[in-house]
Amino acid sequence: MAKKILTEHINVPGIETFEVYRKQGGYTAVEKAIKTMTPEEVVEEAKKSGIRGRGGAGFPMGMKWGFLAKPEGVPRYLVCNADESEPGTFKDHHLMKCIPHLLIEGMIVSSFALGANKSFIYVRGELMYVIRILEKAIEEAKANGFLGKNILGSGYDLELVVQPGGGAYICGEETALLESLEGKRGNPRNKPPFPAVKGLYQSPTVVNNVESISNMPWVINNGGDAYAAIGIGRSTGTKLISASGHIQKPGVYEIELGVSVDEFLNSDEYCGGIRKGHHLKALVAGGSSVPILPAHLITKTAAGEDRLMSYESLSDGGFATGTMLGSGGFIVFDETACIVRNTWNFSRFYHHESCGQCSPCREGTGWMEKVLHRIEHGHGSMHDIDLLVDVAKKIEGNTICPLGDAAAWPVASAIRHFRDEFEWHITNPHEASQPGAVFMGAVLA
């Protein structure tokens, strides 16, 4: 069995309670950090661990912590991003629901490291039942002296607030999240200034994903070097993968970074292979925003090497033949899936979720949705394919926040790898627009 950092105790009965979590060694990282380490030493361990942000962008966490401005007399904030709304991603939901104290413990050591006395966990509002679970865990931690005033007699105070969102994917973008936390619409901010300098309430702020923060107890207990020894190259540690679609065993799996895509997809320890009687057609490896890959580029790179579940290997080949690890939303398509329909579905999502501040994103996502809708429903023309490529290009890199890119990439990559399927929809409109119709050309040819 591969190394487990986050999920080792996840199936222990009662692990959601303080008592059982504590018996399994929980909160020892808080004791160690607060009683025996300085905040700078905790930051140092995070740097040594090499852990990269698990929310999608993969930015090194210790480095981000190092950027935090520390002006005299100004409060600093840690905000945990639990907005989890990227289609195909459900790992944070699973982790917080099953083992809430892990995140709470991570929040305490991370807040201590950053010198924050009030920290927030921003959870998408749809997960209100998870918010209640977290609030209960916070109460328990407080009752046991791990939160509140003068934690473990150290003089360090920390209060944790769980904040519900209101339903908006864009609030996963860190500056939109901060706006939302201030009680406003989730419009991303222009950067600079970055949150590390002016974040929540114009104060220095760090925003990190649930999974990133939940690794910290292990890093403190075992040391950053031990963490960095797990994984492969600059992809250190483990990663939670949310596996969905046409596989035998959908669910959340913790992998050691560097396991092969083939093993993750086909072994019984993980996805268990494509569902019976079907075969692999395409994969979205890191949540709906990353480029889709066709079957022949999934388990092998274009150069013929084994493709691994790591930041580097998944992006091998750039956007021409590679993709990204992203948030770890692993969506598997077998031959019954219609790529055009899925691309239309995703573009509808981005159009719906665009905050509307910048015209390339607002107009472009709407346009792409409309054109894809007409191709899928049998009213497209060949010209539409180039139009889509053109609109996607015009959005990319021309917006305030990366949602624009996130909307453009799925469309551009679907056309890059499945152009014949788009053409088939246009030349066979009647057949293609029947419910459940799927292009089989590539398979039959």
Place this chain on the structure above:
Amino acid sequence: MTETPNPVAFTPERLAKVKEIIARYPEGRQKSALLPVLHVAQEQWGWVSSEVMDHVAELLSIEPVEVYEVATFYTMYHLDAVGKHVIEYCRTGPCCLMGGEEIYDYLKQKLGIQAGQTTPDGLFTLKEVECLAACGWGPVFQIREKFYMNLTRERVDEIIEELSK
């Protein structure tokens, strides 16, 4: 359907909850309480009418327009009266791979309504939502705080029957 009474007032327990929420934020940052307080309001009345929004503005000492702006931006707040049970059905890609579209058609047919509509008996309102972070357990819908996952026609029959009692 719940009408908002005039004048609008939270129950004593909910008012205490609202005050506790406002106290979570630093001095002068009480506007941060807006999203959570709107959730408490929706819990009480089922939706947020303009009277409710005005009342929330008063409690938070902010302008009513600041509340309208927010309530209209986020998808979870219902701005019109809704049925007893609001079914929020996930329409996004991964759920569709698991047969989400077929189950959705079945549900619409069973209830005899389309997205955005309420059944004549006022029991069910249907709403389409995007990915609910439960894609591995799709198809999925949510009613209030509860997730209904791995939906099949049989499961849909059971759930609707149960909630119709």
